[in-house]
Amino acid sequence: MKHNFELLLAEFVGVQSGLVERLSYQFKVDELCFGVPARGQIELNGYHWSFNKHGLGVKFVASNGDVVDCHKRLDMPQYFDAWRLSLYFSSKDIKNVLVCGKKVGVSEREIAKSLVELSRLGTIINGEGDELFRLS
Numbered sequence: 001m002k003h004n005f006e007l008l009l010a011e012f013v014g015v016q017s018g019l020v021e022r023l024s025y026q027f028k029v030d031e032l033c034f035g036v037p038a039r040g041q042i043e044l045n046g047y048h049w050s051f052n053k054h055g056l057g058v059k060f061v062a063s064n065g066d067v068v069d070c071h072k073r074l075d076m077p078q079y080f081d082a083w084r085l086s087l088y089f090s091s092k093d094i095k096n097v098l099v100c101g102k103k104v105g106v107s108e109r110e111i112a113k114s115l116v117e118l119s120r121l122g123t124i125i126n127g128e129g130d131e132l133f134r135l136s
Contacts, residue, residue, distance in 0.1 A: 003089075005097040005104070005114060006123060012088055013078055013135055016068050018044050019060050020077035023051070030075050033058060067091035079132040082112035 020029060022042045028035025039052045047062040057071035067087050073079055089097065089106040096103050099114040100121070115133050118124045124133045 003094050003097045005099045006118070008089065008094070008097060009080065009085070009124070009135060012068070012080060012085060015044070015066070015088075016070060016080070016084075017077040019049060019051075019068055020070065020074060022049075023058065033074055036074075065091055073132065076132075078134045079127060081131045081133065082108045082115055085111050085115075 019042065022044055023029055023036065026040075026042070027037065033053055033056060036051075036053050036058060039050070041048055041050050042060075043049065044062075047064055047066070049060045049062050051058050051060045055071070057069065057074055059067065059069040059071075061067050067090075069084055069087050070077065071083065086106055086108040089111075094106055096105055097114075098104070099117065104110050104114055112131075115124065119126045119133060122136060125136045126132070127134050
C-alpha cells in the first residue's frame, strides 16, 4: 500500500490536536504538563486512548494500538517532529511513505530528512526550534 506522507502528516496533526483538545477539557494543559495527571483515559473518534504523563509530555495509546507521544510542547499540538511521526507510523504498521514521489522508510532519521526536504519546498514550516514543524 502506498502511504502519502503529506496526507499522513495532516492525519497525525488532526489526531494529536484532537487528543490534546480532549485532555484540555478535563485538565490544564501547558508546556510543562503540571495540570495533567500521571495517567488516565480519554475517548476520541470512537477509540479509547490511555495516556501516561512523562517528563514534559504525554504518551497516548489507542485501543487499536495507535500511539501518539507528545514528548514536548504539549501546549502546541499542531507541531510534530521526526520522532513522533516515526512512532505513530510504526504503531500503524506503516513501513514506507511516499515523499515527493519517492519511497522512504519511517525511521526517525529518514523522516527527519523528509521533513527538512518538505520544509525547503514550503509544504511544512520549521518552527519552535530546528526539530519541530507544522503544516503550512
